[in-house]
Amino acid sequence: MGNNNSAEKISRLQESENKLLSWGVEWFQETQMYKKRRASLIWKAYDVDITVPDHRRTNGECYNGHIHTVELRREGNEDSKEIPIVALHGYGAGIGHFYSMLPALANEWDGFVYSIDAFGCGLSSRPRWNLGYGENISVYNAESYFLDAFEAWREAQKIDKMVLFGHSLGGYLSVAYAERYPERVEHLILCSPVGIPKKPPEIHSNQRLPWYFRVARSAWGSGWSPYHLVRMIGSGLIEGYTQRRFRDATWINKNLLKDYMYHNWTAGNISGGGYAHATLLEPGAYARQPLASRLHDVALRVRAVSFIYGAEDWMSVNHAEQVRDSLYLSEYDQGVEIYEVQGGGHMMFIDNPLGLVDAILETTYKTKRGKTKRIKVIGHQYLAEDAIFRGLDQGVEVAARVSGNVAQGRVLAMDHGTGQAVVEWTDSSLPNLKIPFHELHLLKESSG
Structure with missing residues (x-):
C-alpha cells in the first residue's frame, strides 16, 4: 500500500511538471521575443541512469539511480557545437520552477539547454537519507552527495564543457562543482547564490540568542526539514504562499505552479535535497563553508563568472560586489558582471523570466569584459509590456x-x-x- 501511494505521488509530480512546462512553452510562443525568430522549439523530459558511490555505506558499494532531465533546443540545432547551458535549481525547487525561463532561453541560445532535478530532489532518485545533519556530516561528504551525481550525469550526457547556471542553493553547488571540475565549466552564472558571506561573529554562540532562535537552531541541525511542515499541513500552505508571493502576470500560472510545488515537496523520500539546508547551511542561510573564500580560486580557473540578482531580492547583491572587489584587487584580469532583474525577487525566473534571460544572454555572448563596478539593471520593458497587455x-x-x-x-x-x-x-x-x-x-x- 505504501509503495503504491508513493508511486501515485510521483506520478502526480510527473503530470504537474509536464503541464507546467507545456504551458510555459505555449505562453512563450505568444511573446514578441518568440515572434521575432519564430523557430520551432523542441523539448523533452527523460531520466539519465547514473552510478555513484553510496555515501551511506562504508564498504565501497555504489548506488544505481537516475537524474531527471529536461532538454530544450531550437529546431535545426541538433548538431550545434555551441556549449550547452545547464540550469541547477535551488532548495525546495525543481525543473518546473524554470517553466517560463527555459523556452525563452532555448529560443535564443544557439545550442542545447538542459535543466535537471538534483540528486535527491524532484523526479530524480531520492534515496532515504541517513548521512547525518549539521556538524554530524562533513561539508565535503554533503557536497559529494550532489556533485558525484551531477558529474556522473555530465559524463552520461557526453558534455565536455558547459555554461553552468545555478540559482540559490544551486548556485552554491555550482561553485562547489567548478571547484572540483573547473575544466568542465566555461562560464559560471550565479543567480542569487546562497552562502557567500561568512557568518557574523555575534550569532556564533547559542548563549547569545533568544530561546526561540536556539530552538530553531536545534531543529535545523537535528533532521527537521521544512518538507515535514508541508506534508503535515497540506496543500493549503503552498496555495497561500503562491497567491501572496507572486504578482499577476501573463507568464505566471498560479494554479499549475501551486500544484507542481506541492507535489514536489510531498512525493518520494525527503532525501538529501530536503535536508540540504541542514547539511550545507546553518540557520540564517550561512554556508558552513562560505563561498567568499572559495570563489577567488574558482574564478581564476574558469573563463568567466557573473552574478544575477532580483532588484527586490532578499539576497544581498552586496555579497557579489564584495567578491568582485576582492578579485579586482588580485591578479584576476577578467571583468565580473553583476546584473539586477527589474521586478524580480529571489525567484526572478518566475517574477520576470524574459528579463532574466536577457541578463543570461548578455553576459554569455559578451566578448569583452572591462573591470566595471556598475550594476546593470535589466528587464523593465517586459514588466511594462505585461501591465499594458493586462489593461x-x-x-x-x-x-x-x-x-x-x-x-x-x-x-x-x-x-x-x-x-x-x-x-x-x-x-x-x-x-x-x-x-x-x-x-x-x-x-x-x-x-x-
Whole structure:
C-alpha cells in the first residue's frame, strides 16, 4: 500500500511538471521575443541512469539511480557545437520552477539547454537519507552527495564543457562543482547564490540568542526539514504562499505552479535535497563553508563568472560586489558582471523570466569584459509590456503600496520609456509619485 501511494505521488509530480512546462512553452510562443525568430522549439523530459558511490555505506558499494532531465533546443540545432547551458535549481525547487525561463532561453541560445532535478530532489532518485545533519556530516561528504551525481550525469550526457547556471542553493553547488571540475565549466552564472558571506561573529554562540532562535537552531541541525511542515499541513500552505508571493502576470500560472510545488515537496523520500539546508547551511542561510573564500580560486580557473540578482531580492547583491572587489584587487584580469532583474525577487525566473534571460544572454555572448563596478539593471520593458497587455492605461483605477500602506487612485500619465506611471491618489495627502507599472494592481477601467 505504501509503495503504491508513493508511486501515485510521483506520478502526480510527473503530470504537474509536464503541464507546467507545456504551458510555459505555449505562453512563450505568444511573446514578441518568440515572434521575432519564430523557430520551432523542441523539448523533452527523460531520466539519465547514473552510478555513484553510496555515501551511506562504508564498504565501497555504489548506488544505481537516475537524474531527471529536461532538454530544450531550437529546431535545426541538433548538431550545434555551441556549449550547452545547464540550469541547477535551488532548495525546495525543481525543473518546473524554470517553466517560463527555459523556452525563452532555448529560443535564443544557439545550442542545447538542459535543466535537471538534483540528486535527491524532484523526479530524480531520492534515496532515504541517513548521512547525518549539521556538524554530524562533513561539508565535503554533503557536497559529494550532489556533485558525484551531477558529474556522473555530465559524463552520461557526453558534455565536455558547459555554461553552468545555478540559482540559490544551486548556485552554491555550482561553485562547489567548478571547484572540483573547473575544466568542465566555461562560464559560471550565479543567480542569487546562497552562502557567500561568512557568518557574523555575534550569532556564533547559542548563549547569545533568544530561546526561540536556539530552538530553531536545534531543529535545523537535528533532521527537521521544512518538507515535514508541508506534508503535515497540506496543500493549503503552498496555495497561500503562491497567491501572496507572486504578482499577476501573463507568464505566471498560479494554479499549475501551486500544484507542481506541492507535489514536489510531498512525493518520494525527503532525501538529501530536503535536508540540504541542514547539511550545507546553518540557520540564517550561512554556508558552513562560505563561498567568499572559495570563489577567488574558482574564478581564476574558469573563463568567466557573473552574478544575477532580483532588484527586490532578499539576497544581498552586496555579497557579489564584495567578491568582485576582492578579485579586482588580485591578479584576476577578467571583468565580473553583476546584473539586477527589474521586478524580480529571489525567484526572478518566475517574477520576470524574459528579463532574466536577457541578463543570461548578455553576459554569455559578451566578448569583452572591462573591470566595471556598475550594476546593470535589466528587464523593465517586459514588466511594462505585461501591465499594458493586462489593461494598464491612462485613466484606469489602480491600487499600490505607498509608504507601507495600500492606496487607491487613478493613472494620470504613463512614461513608457521608464515603465512608470504617475498616479493621482484618492487620499490627496499622498504625493503624485511615479510608480513602476508592475507595482500597480488594476481595479477597473475608467468609463471616461
